[in-house]
Amino acid sequence: MKSVTVIGASLAGLYAARALRSQGFDGRLTIVGDEHHRPYDRPPLSKDFLTGTTGQDQLALADAEETAELDAEWLLGTRATGLDAGSRAVRLDTGRTLTTDGVVLATGAIPRRLPGPGSPPSGTHTLRTLEDARALRRDLTGGGPARVVVIGGGFIGAEVASSCAALGHHVTVVEAAPLPLVPQLGRDMAELCSRLHADHGVTLLTGTGVTQLHSAGVDDRVTAVELADGRLLPADAVVVGIGVRPATDWLADSGLPLDNGVRCDAGCATPIPSVVAVGDVANVNGTRAEHWTSATEQAATAARNLLAGRSVATHQGLPYFWSDQYGVRIQFAGRRLPGATPRILEGSPDDRSFLAGYERDGRTTAVLALNRPRPFMRLRRELARAAQPATT
Structure with a gap:
C-alpha cells in the first residue's frame, strides 16, 4: 500500500494516522478535514473552554514536532463530498479527486437539530466544534446573568448546564424523557446523577419536549422556548443537545453499507478491505460508540487491518466514558x-x-x-x- 487517505482530521483521524506510521506505513499520507483547525480535543469545549479557564492553544492533540513527524499532507477546510469505494477515489469540494490505495473514514458525527422549517433564531446553538464553542462563549460572556435553556439532558447538555451555572447564568434543562441518562446508567443511578442539577440551582424539567422557539427583533433573536405542555420559558440563549448522527451523507452513493454509521466488522473493516472506519462514524458489529476512548482504541486495529488488506485483528476494548459536571x-x-x-x-x-x-x-x-x-x-x-x- 503506497498511499492512504484519512477523511476526518479530528481525534479518530489523528490516532489512525499515528497508528499507520507506528505500524510501518511509509507511503503518502493525506489527511482531509472540513474544519480549518489541526486536530483538537473536544471534551473541554463544553467545560473548561466554555468557562474560559482553558484556551485554544491548550486543546491541540499534537504539537508541531509530532505533526511534522507524521509527514502528512493536510487538506484542512476541505470537505469530502463523495467516495467511489471500489476505486478508492475521494471527491473533494475543491473539485479535486484523490485516488488512493487505502481509505480511513473518520468523519465523526453531526449534532441533531430541532425539527422544523428554516434556520433556528440567532442565539440558538449546538456544541460540537471549536467554532460552535466560540459562538456560545460569546453569547455567555460580556453581559450580566443570562437565561439559558438547554434542550437535552444527556452528557453534553448536563456539561453545558454546569458550565453556564458556573458562569452565573440562570439555567433550565429540558429533557423529553422522564429522566435523563437512563439508557446509559439505569434508573436508580440516573436519578442520583440528575440531582446534581438541583444541587447547583439548575432547574431540570423532564417528560416534555419543545414545540417552538420564539424570536423577535431585527436580528431574529431567540426570546423563549415553548414546551409541548404549553409552558413558555424565557431565554436569552438556547443550547440544543439532543444527540448526534453519524456523518455519512457524503457516502450515500459509495456502495458501502450504511446503517447508523458505516457498518464494519469487529476489526473496523468494511466489506471493501481497502476501506476502514473509526470513531463516531463506525458501526462496529452493530454498535456505534460515541466516546473518546473508543475513537483512540479503534485506530490501531483499523490501521493494522487496512495495511494487511483483511481483518487480522479485532477491537476488544471495554466501553468507557466520563463526564465532568458541577x-x-x-x-x-x-x-x-x-x-x-x-x-x-x-x-x-x-x-x-x-x-x-x-x-x-x-x-x-x-x-x-x-x-x-x-x-x-x-x-x-x-x-x-x-x-x-x-x-x-
Whole structure:
C-alpha cells in the first residue's frame, strides 16, 4: 500500500494516522478535514473552554514536532463530498479527486437539530466544534446573568448546564424523557446523577419536549422556548443537545453499507478491505460508540487491518466514558446488561461521591463512580482483564 487517505482530521483521524506510521506505513499520507483547525480535543469545549479557564492553544492533540513527524499532507477546510469505494477515489469540494490505495473514514458525527422549517433564531446553538464553542462563549460572556435553556439532558447538555451555572447564568434543562441518562446508567443511578442539577440551582424539567422557539427583533433573536405542555420559558440563549448522527451523507452513493454509521466488522473493516472506519462514524458489529476512548482504541486495529488488506485483528476494548459536571467526575466502564442491579461498594450517594457495581448472576459487568477515580480505575482494570478472551 503506497498511499492512504484519512477523511476526518479530528481525534479518530489523528490516532489512525499515528497508528499507520507506528505500524510501518511509509507511503503518502493525506489527511482531509472540513474544519480549518489541526486536530483538537473536544471534551473541554463544553467545560473548561466554555468557562474560559482553558484556551485554544491548550486543546491541540499534537504539537508541531509530532505533526511534522507524521509527514502528512493536510487538506484542512476541505470537505469530502463523495467516495467511489471500489476505486478508492475521494471527491473533494475543491473539485479535486484523490485516488488512493487505502481509505480511513473518520468523519465523526453531526449534532441533531430541532425539527422544523428554516434556520433556528440567532442565539440558538449546538456544541460540537471549536467554532460552535466560540459562538456560545460569546453569547455567555460580556453581559450580566443570562437565561439559558438547554434542550437535552444527556452528557453534553448536563456539561453545558454546569458550565453556564458556573458562569452565573440562570439555567433550565429540558429533557423529553422522564429522566435523563437512563439508557446509559439505569434508573436508580440516573436519578442520583440528575440531582446534581438541583444541587447547583439548575432547574431540570423532564417528560416534555419543545414545540417552538420564539424570536423577535431585527436580528431574529431567540426570546423563549415553548414546551409541548404549553409552558413558555424565557431565554436569552438556547443550547440544543439532543444527540448526534453519524456523518455519512457524503457516502450515500459509495456502495458501502450504511446503517447508523458505516457498518464494519469487529476489526473496523468494511466489506471493501481497502476501506476502514473509526470513531463516531463506525458501526462496529452493530454498535456505534460515541466516546473518546473508543475513537483512540479503534485506530490501531483499523490501521493494522487496512495495511494487511483483511481483518487480522479485532477491537476488544471495554466501553468507557466520563463526564465532568458541577465539580463531579462521573466515570462508567463495562456493559450494563439487562437485569443488572447496581450496588454501592463504597462512599455515599448523599455526598455525591460513591462507587457502584452493576451485578447480574453474581458477576460485576459494569462500574460507575462519582468522584472516586482511584477505586474506579482499579475495578475498570479488573473488568478489562475479565473481558479478555481466554488463551491457551
